[in-house]
Amino acid sequence: MSDLWAGFVVALQPLNLLWGLAGVTLGTAVGVLPGIGPALTVALLLPVTYGLDPTAALIMFAGIYYGAMYGGSTTSILLNTPGESATIVTAIDGHQMARNGRAGAALATAAIGSFVAGTLATLALSLAAPLMVRMALAFGSAEYFSLMVLAFVMVTTLLGGVGSRLAGWVSLMLGLALGSVGIDGLSGQARFTFGIRYLLDGIDPVIVAIGLFAIGETLWVVSRGPDEDQVLPVRGSLWMTREEWRRSWKPWLRGTVIGFPMGALPAGGAELPTLMSYAIEKRLAAAPDEFGHGAIEAVAGPEAANNASAAGTLVPLLTLGLPTSATAAVLLAAFQQFGLQPGPLLFEHEPKLVWGVIASLYVGNAMLLVLNLPLVGLWVKLLSIPRPWLYGGILVMASLGAFSVHRSAGDLVLVAAIGMVGYLLRHIGAPVAPVMIGLILGPAAEQHLRRALSISQGDWMVFVSRPLSATLLVVALAVLVLGVGGRRKLQSSDETQ
Amino acid sequence: MILRGIVALLFVTATLQATAPLVIIAPAAPGGGWDQTARVIQRVMAEIEPGTIVQVDNIPGAAGTIGLARFVQSERGNPDALLVTGLVMVSGVITNASPVSLSDATPIARLTGETEVIVVPAASPHQSLGDLLTVFKQDPGSVSWGGGSAGGTDDLLVRLLAEQVGLPASRVNYIAFSGGGAALAAVLGGQVTAAVSGYGEFAGQIAAGQLRPLAISAAERIASIPAPTLRESGVPLDLANWRAIVAPPGLSDAEHDALVARVTRMANSAAWKHALAQNGWDDLFLAGADFRQFLLAEQSRVEAVLQRLAATDAAGPARFAVVVTPTTVPNITVAIFGMLAAGLAISRARGRPSRVPTMAPGTRMAAVLAIALLAQPALMVGAGFIVSSTFLFSVTATAWRGVRPSAVVVAKDLAVGTLFAIVIYVMFTTGLGVALP
Numbered sequence: 001m002s003d004l005w006a007g008f009v010v011a012l013q014p015l016n017l018l019w020g021l022a023g024v025t026l027g028t029a030v031g032v033l034p035g036i037g038p039a040l041t042v043a044l045l046l047p048v049t050y051g052l053d054p055t056a057a058l059i060m061f062a063g064i065y066y067g068a069m070y071g072g073s074t075t076s077i078l079l080n081t082p083g084e085s086a087t088i089v090t091a092i093d094g095h096q097m098a099r100n101g102r103a104g105a106a107l108a109t110a111a112i113g114s115f116v117a118g119t120l121a122t123l124a125l126s127l128a129a130p131l132m133v134r135m136a137l138a139f140g141s142a143e144y145f146s147l148m149v150l151a152f153v154m155v156t157t158l159l160g161g162v163g164s165r166l167a168g169w170v171s172l173m174l175g176l177a178l179g180s181v182g183i184d185g186l187s188g189q190a191r192f193t194f195g196i197r198y199l200l201d202g203i204d205p206v207i208v209a210i211g212l213f214a215i216g217e218t219l220w221v222v223s224r225g226p227d228e229d230q231v232l233p234v235r236g237s238l239w240m241t242r243e244e245w246r247r248s249w250k251p252w253l254r255g256t257v258i259g260f261p262m263g264a265l266p267a268g269g270a271e272l273p274t275l276m277s278y279a280i281e282k283r284l285a286a287a288p289d290e291f292g293h294g295a296i297e298a299v300a301g302p303e304a305a306n307n308a309s310a311a312g313t314l315v316p317l318l319t320l321g322l323p324t325s326a327t328a329a330v331l332l333a334a335f336q337q338f339g340l341q342p343g344p345l346l347f348e349h350e351p352k353l354v355w356g357v358i359a360s361l362y363v364g365n366a367m368l369l370v371l372n373l374p375l376v377g378l379w380v381k382l383l384s385i386p387r388p389w390l391y392g393g394i395l396v397m398a399s400l401g402a403f404s405v406h407r408s409a410g411d412l413v414l415v416a417a418i419g420m421v422g423y424l425l426r427h428i429g430a431p432v433a434p435v436m437i438g439l440i441l442g443p444a445a446e447q448h449l450r451r452a453l454s455i456s457q458g459d460w461m462v463f464v465s466r467p468l469s470a471t472l473l474v475v476a477l478a479v480l481v482l483g484v485g486g487r488r489k490l491q492s493s494d495e496t497q
Numbered sequence: 498m499i500l501r502g503i504v505a506l507l508f509v510t511a512t513l514q515a516t517a518p519l520v521i522i523a524p525a526a527p528g529g530g531w532d533q534t535a536r537v538i539q540r541v542m543a544e545i546e547p548g549t550i551v552q553v554d555n556i557p558g559a560a561g562t563i564g565l566a567r568f569v570q571s572e573r574g575n576p577d578a579l580l581v582t583g584l585v586m587v588s589g590v591i592t593n594a595s596p597v598s599l600s601d602a603t604p605i606a607r608l609t610g611e612t613e614v615i616v617v618p619a620a621s622p623h624q625s626l627g628d629l630l631t632v633f634k635q636d637p638g639s640v641s642w643g644g645g646s647a648g649g650t651d652d653l654l655v656r657l658l659a660e661q662v663g664l665p666a667s668r669v670n671y672i673a674f675s676g677g678g679a680a681l682a683a684v685l686g687g688q689v690t691a692a693v694s695g696y697g698e699f700a701g702q703i704a705a706g707q708l709r710p711l712a713i714s715a716a717e718r719i720a721s722i723p724a725p726t727l728r729e730s731g732v733p734l735d736l737a738n739w740r741a742i743v744a745p746p747g748l749s750d751a752e753h754d755a756l757v758a759r760v761t762r763m764a765n766s767a768a769w770k771h772a773l774a775q776n777g778w779d780d781l782f783l784a785g786a787d788f789r790q791f792l793l794a795e796q797s798r799v800e801a802v803l804q805r806l807a808a809t810d811a812a813g814p815a816r817f818a819v820v821v822t823p824t825t826v827p828n829i830t831v832a833i834f835g836m837l838a839a840g841l842a843i844s845r846a847r848g849r850p851s852r853v854p855t856m857a858p859g860t861r862m863a864a865v866l867a868i869a870l871l872a873q874p875a876l877m878v879g880a881g882f883i884v885s886s887t888f889l890f891s892v893t894a895t896a897w898r899g900v901r902p903s904a905v906v907v908a909k910d911l912a913v914g915t916l917f918a919i920v921i922y923v924m925f926t927t928g929l930g931v932a933l934p
Contacts, residue, residue, distance in 0.1 A: 343679075454670060
């Protein structure tokens with residue numbers, strides 16, 4: 001706990017408060033705007049934050065992550081086009097509430113629920129992180145490799161998305177293959193470089209993130225042709241009635257309980273916990289018929305779940321260096337840019353930084369409540385930016401971001417090519433997040449594999465003779481076999497709405 | 498009037514040339530050791546030569562060899578350019594098969610260095626380097642050495658050590674970690690027998706008694722470090738992770754001497770000594786002909802060990818590397834990717850109902866946009882950021898609408914696009930210091 005207080009001292013420094021505010025504001029903005037999300041925003045900012053103090057930059061990035069979870073709901077409720085994948089579920093009933101003239105209450109329950117869940121989950125993060133750190137110190141290369149195998153399996157089976165399971169694996173393998181381009185960290189040998197010196201350093205995750213999320217998404221949106229959604233005006237009081245409070249608080253807490261552990265699992269982000277929260281709220285509701293026609297529980301639960309899962313994601317990211325979502329993968333790249341390797345030793349070497357970032361999340365949550373409730377009108381205005389200009393702006397920022405990584409025009413060609421790959425993946429219904437996870441975790445997993453084998457002098461039994469590693473592999477196998485059915489069930493229960 | 502303008506212009510150009518800025522290339526991303534060295538030189542130079550503009554450029558990539566190649570090509574004959582380099586580049590040139598080597602540049606001076614240290618966990622049975630080497634000689638595979646990336650200073654030291662005790666460099670069971678920090682976790686956790694890194698990385702744990710230092714690689718004993726040198730332990734070997742600066746090729750003798758004098762003046766300044774102490778760097782200043790000698794010796798020693806290593810690798814890898822070679826995982830990945838992609842294509846071709854429409858209405862527009870994206874890099878280099886961004890902005894907007902735009906709409910798009918591009922340009926160049934064409 002004394003660590004956390006020291007963290008508050010860091011987070012409450014005026015300059016860090018300012019960076020935090022910049023982060024949550026920017027995060028809310030990108031959450032509100034369709035087509036641009038937290039992963040892309042952090043990726044775009046990476047090249048221009050080299051010179052910043054790492055603590056300040058990471059406080060800002062964490063703020064962007066949290067902010068996007070808040071902002072996404074505004075778009076879902078008022079536009080029926082989710083601003084973020086994490087708020088897809090919110091759109092179902094949130095938009096109906098807005099049509100019924102209860103937009104104010106929907107926004108309020110989303111914002112307050114996000115605040116409650118965000119704060120509780122951050123508290124859980126503060127408590128869980130030190131425990132995880134103690135456990136992680138026992139992790140050797142064998143355990144890390146097994147953990148990453150588990151992450152790969154979960155990300156692809158659970159994030160299969162609209163396409164087939166096969167599509168998820170195609171994405172992951174693409175990410176793994178891209179990750180092995182360049183100089184091998186263990187032997188110094190060049191791989192898949194085809195004699196091109198440009199490729200020796202490997203493919204920059206920032207370039208891939210920009211290509212997949214900005215360019216791939218824009219191409220995809222353009223290919224589907226224009227759709228003009230009407231932004232609904234915010235009507236009704238922004239304050240909830242007593243009845244709405246009564247119906248909201250339990251879903252908030254349940255959403256937190258579902259979201260936090262689900263976020264911490266390598267399950268690829270906030271989509272799954274929001275879906276689960278929706279399904280559970282429906283089952284527990286007094287009037288399940290109301291779901292789909294503007295039930296406030298269906299907004300309160302999932303909105304709490306997505307914020308809690310954001311905090312949950314930070315547990316494995318900070319303590320093990322294991323990203324469980326696309327945004328977390330980019331955040332990991334951000335740490336590495338500053339020469340920091342998240343993991344148990346980070347808590348030992350840089351306690352001020354880690355706890356400063358964690359403390360900033362409490363502060364950011366409070367800022368976000370103010371930004372998203374009284375100031376919601378401001379964000380609604382953002383939605384009136386004409387779509388053609390919005391996507392034009394996104395592409396300009398994307399090319400700028402890609403160019404500023406190494407100031408090389410070659411990166412622009414690469415980013416365009418990856419954008420087209422991103423378009424193809426969307427076309428075949430494959431999720432894009434596994435590409436990012438594979439790209440970032442792939443090289444680490446391979447190094448741990450080879451390191452574990454070289455320490456054991458070539459004995460493969462090292463992965464099953466160590467209990468922790470064996471457990472992780474068994475879980476991975478179980479997810480592979482059972483998880484598929486579970487996902488189908490979840491999806492079909494969603495589709496009956 | 499015009500004449501006066503020309504005169505003024507000439508005058509300005511003349512003064513600009515008189516105080517040509519000193520360019521220091523750091524062939525690495527900002528933040529690393531080479532970048533820090535470059536920035537300290539920049540600060541000290543600006544202090545002792547008031548009026549000189551000193552500029553640092555980062556050209557990261559491939560252990561510095563990309564920066565080296567560009568430096569040798571584009572700065573040839575420029576007496577006001579310096580490149581930061583070091584031991585890592587010497588081996589990087591070989592491992593990356595770089596067409597340009599350090600011999601293509603003009604040596605100026607070695608500046609700083611750091612000693613390496615060999616440690617074991619406090620609970621290890623090995624009390625001295627002798628103990629460790631006895632086991633190492635009996636069964637090389639059983640001693641795992643943790644350290645930084647392959648081909649780096651830590652790796653080199655262990656391989657040189659092996660050769661000194663009569664083992665081929667390829668018999669070393671070297672476990673590369675992404676840095677001293679990761680190797681630290683492995684040695685503390687007892688996963689590797691011993692670890693090697695720059696002294697600074699392990700200093701805290703050595704002081705806390707968690708790690709036992711067996712030997713340091715410096716030529717002479719260092720008062721603040723409670724461990725003997727390798728030489729004192731009976732191994733005639735010393736190695737420092739040195740950093741130096743070199744000039745471009747094609748300098749006249751006078752230009753070379755002037756540059757050496759300039760750097761010597763800097764290295765003798767109080768500001769430089771202060772910066773060394775602040776960063777914990779050892780002063781390894783060595784200039785001119787002596788440095789040229791040192792560089793040649795270092796190159797041949799590194800080349801020799803790496804070449805012997807490569808030769809044995811090609812002949813047949815060491816026993817413990819048989820299972821998974823550097824190419825195993827990538828090849829398997831690509832094979833699986835190919836199989837899955839083919840499987841996906843077949844299952845789609847069989848006409849399984851796909852939820853995604855095969856031909857979306859705007860596919861043609863997306864294709865137009867894709868072409869625009871591919872044209873963008875050339876435009877960015879040729880016509881600059883503002884023009885290329887306005888172009889991209891307008892094409893995207895038009896593609897999004899999916900209909901032939903009227904002149905008014907095009908004009909509006911162009912106006913908004915230009916405005917946006919200019920705002921962004923100003924924000925990034927003056928606000929954030931990102932240089933854009």
